[in-house]
Amino acid sequence: MLSSTNSTLTISGRWQKIRHPLLLQHQQELWVFHLDTTLPQLSGNKWLKLKYHIILAQKMQKSGIATFGGAFSNHLAAVAAMCKHHNMQSLAFLRADNLDLDNPTLALCKQQGMDFTLLDRQQYRQRAEVEFIQHIQQQYPSMLLVPEGGSSIEGVRGVTELDLLNTPAGPANVIISPSASGGTVAGIINATKDVTRVLAIAVVKDDSLKQRITSLLHHNHNHNWQLITGYCGAGYARFDEPLLQFCRQMAKQQLYLEPIYSGKALAALFSLIAAGQIPRRARLSFFHTGGLQGLAGLHYRGLITAADYALLSGLEAY
Numbered sequence: 131m132l133s134s135t136n137s138t139l140t141i142s143g144r145w146q147k148i149r150h151p152l153l154l155q156h157q158q159e160l161w162v163f164h165l166d167t168t169l170p171q172l173s174g175n176k177w178l179k180l181k182y183h184i185i186l187a188q189k190m191q192k193s194g195i196a197t198f199g200g201a202f203s204n205h206l207a208a209v210a211a212m213c214k215h216h217n218m219q220s221l222a223f224l225r226a227d228n229l230d231l232d233n234p235t236l237a238l239c240k241q242q243g244m245d246f247t248l249l250d251r252q253q254y255r256q257r258a259e260v261e262f263i264q265h266i267q268q269q270y271p272s273m274l275l276v277p278e279g280g281s282s283i284e285g286v287r288g289v290t291e292l293d294l295l296n297t298p299a300g301p302a303n304v305i306i307s308p309s310a311s312g313g314t315v316a317g318i319i320n321a322t323k324d325v326t327r328v329l330a331i332a333v334v335k336d337d338s339l340k341q342r343i344t345s346l347l348h349h350n351h352n353h354n355w356q357l358i359t360g361y362c363g364a365g366y367a368r369f370d371e372p373l374l375q376f377c378r379q380m381a382k383q384q385l386y387l388e389p390i391y392s393g394k395a396l397a398a399l400f401s402l403i404a405a406g407q408i409p410r411r412a413r414l415s416f417f418h419t420g421g422l423q424g425l426a427g428l429h430y431r432g433l434i435t436a437a438d439y440a441l442l443s444g445l446e447a448y
């Protein structure tokens with residue numbers, strides 16, 4: 131399995147077997163894969179999505195990485211940490227009207243040396259437009275521009291190195307991952323080469339997501355996957371009490387989840403199991419994509435209590 135040490139950054143893979151009455155009822159096995167790093171902002175899909183961006187930036191002799199994100203973005207937190215670790219600069223084009231450095235995500239980014247340029251909602255909408263990108267690139271020629279979420283060819287390449295197929299009990303029949311900007315699932319599909327079924331659980335309401343995933347796939351790996359929509363609730367980053375309750379239950383077996391990405395997607399998987407949509411006796415492999423830093427932002431905005439913040443982040447365990 132993927133495991134390496136880069137000066138002070140240690141990366142290690144870990145499988146966790148999950149217990150749940152629905153799994154017993156359907157005679158299924160569920161394994162969650164964690165990719166842990168000593169810099170927690172890089173755990174899950176983050177280090178994988180950024181490693182080839184860093185290599186490209188170094189090859190192009192850029193001084194750092196510039197990227198896009200919202201005020202509570204896991205991707206911005208990861209870019210800031212990754213750049214600091216590699217002695218590179220980081221710059222965020224931040225979707226915000228003002229720079230709130232009490233926000234724990236932005237405070238963390240700032241601490242790692244990240245600079246910010248604020249974009250209003252209208253400007254931010256242009257983030258993937260060629261002219262806008264060219265304009266930014268001209269303004270910041272020494273920075274490598276990385277798309278929102280790190281979902282580029284480089285981001286996908288890193289995820290492709292992940293082995294989600296071989297659980298400790300044998301090969302999985304279905305691999306499941308949350309999906310937002312598409313790169314993570316594209317990497318998983320490219321890695322499994324259509325041999326294993328991949329379910330991408332959309333955690334955003336975005337009609338272009340399927341097309342974005344498809345555009346990042348190797349041409350011949352295009353069939354054995356499905357984008358599951360309809361489990362996004364009220365929208366991206368929205369969650370309700372039953373979803374929080376699900377995350378609390380999982381925390382009791384040391385599976386720590388936030389309700390925006392992995393928590394929402396895993397809850398969706400259990401809904402699919404309950405609805406009989408997942409084959410009986412299947413062995414399931416679920417990718418925990420990280421993002422636990424986001425819990426601090428939810429607590430900061432009063433969207434979860436201090437007790438939930440401690441429980442869901444695993445802080446209570448220490």
Ligand SMILES: Cc1ncc(COP(=O)(O)O)c(C=O)c1O
Binds near residue numbers: 174309
């Ligand atoms: C914690 C977490 N999980 C999952 C995702 C979704 O991955 P992707 O954007 O590659 O679809 C993101 C967003 O990038 C994320 O921050």
